Amino acid sequence: MTVLDEGALRTAHMVASVLLGYPDERLYGERRVLAEAVAGLPEGEVRTRLAAFLEHTAATGRAELAAHYVATFDLKRRCCPYLTYYAYGDTRKRGAALLRFKHAFRSAGFELADGELPDHLAVVCELLARGAVRQGRRLLQENRAGVELLRKALEAEESPYAGVVAAVLATLGPASLRDREAALRLAAEGPPAEEVGLEPYAVMEASR
Template sequence: MLTFKVLSLLLRYPSEEIHAALGEMPAVLEEEQLVPAPRQKALFALIEELQGMDVIAAQERYGELFDRGRKLSLHIFEHTHGESRDRGPAMVQLMSNYQECGFELAARELPDYVPLVLEFLAERPLEEAMEMLGEAMPVLTLVAARLHERGSRYAAVLDALESIAGAPEAADELRRKAAEEGPDEAIINMDKIWEEEAITFTHESALEGCGNKGAATTLEQPVQWDIGLRPTTPAPGSNR
């Protein structure tokens, strides 16, 4: 689905190439109709805003928004595992899943980077893509809520993903958390964080998932992105 590719490009660091492709994106979204019309309208507003900006200005804004601190990080495991030891094995599991599906990373980027995940989903059957995206929605909904709190149109991209996969059960709690939380401690303590040791990624086993390359299969062991938040009262009919 090219819609996932469009959403991936919109969440990437702005470049001349991406800026040149902005004019083609609305037609893709309208043709595939994977994103509902109201969500499309918000995406069109983001696209128009980016088209009206100088690329350097867009890059500076992007860096200030996503590359400072952790609350708006586009690396999913930043939110699920932080700097814990579990983050390394999770990275290796996800990388193994990509490789099992014939997806090799060419960019120097961690595999849990949301735009990379979306590129991967663009190459998978829609049912499988929605299953994997659904696992990531607690993180994406939280980041979207934080973007809304900052008045950023980038929230439209994550809102569009929620409209595809459905809102997580804890959506209201996540949005309340975003509205009530204080400043990003990672920005306040930036100097201390830079002094911390980098994580070493090692793991004993590989995630079994896609099987034969290109096969339209679903994951036997879906990647678990959940950040541990659940609604106080389970949704009607929920088996979780």
């Protein structure tokens, strides 16, 4: 396993945050820059998987990839990119978990703007990429079981996004026995089903 230094770790998460977002101009307009960033990473699973997804985007039309993104992440609950969903579903406990994410962003000097929940995997990757390495890693480690389930669901759908999620997991190192047991438990039980309203959180913006 290749261990990434902080600079490489932030680069990998910067790329992953773009790839895991909706495939808009940020991805297609900066694909060459993203490819150069990935090429500068140490050899290993992270670089290989990110490079493979970028190659896929080069061979896939923007409209086609966008349709796949919506069909996968918006229409399939088991492919939910919101990390707290796996453990809490749409319950009041999830609201408390989202507050933990929000506090982590604020402690790192970032504010949340309208439009996104703070537990979206792409947003957490961006947090880490922009310098909040400790906070970002902690959030990912605490919700690793959910990330593992997302990867498995994407693999079952034969989605190229599975490789990007696998790259994010690879930056965290091998899963512990506790992590594996938690993932198996979540997979067996599924998320709780209590429906409640959740306060909309948002995509982060650097506080000024």
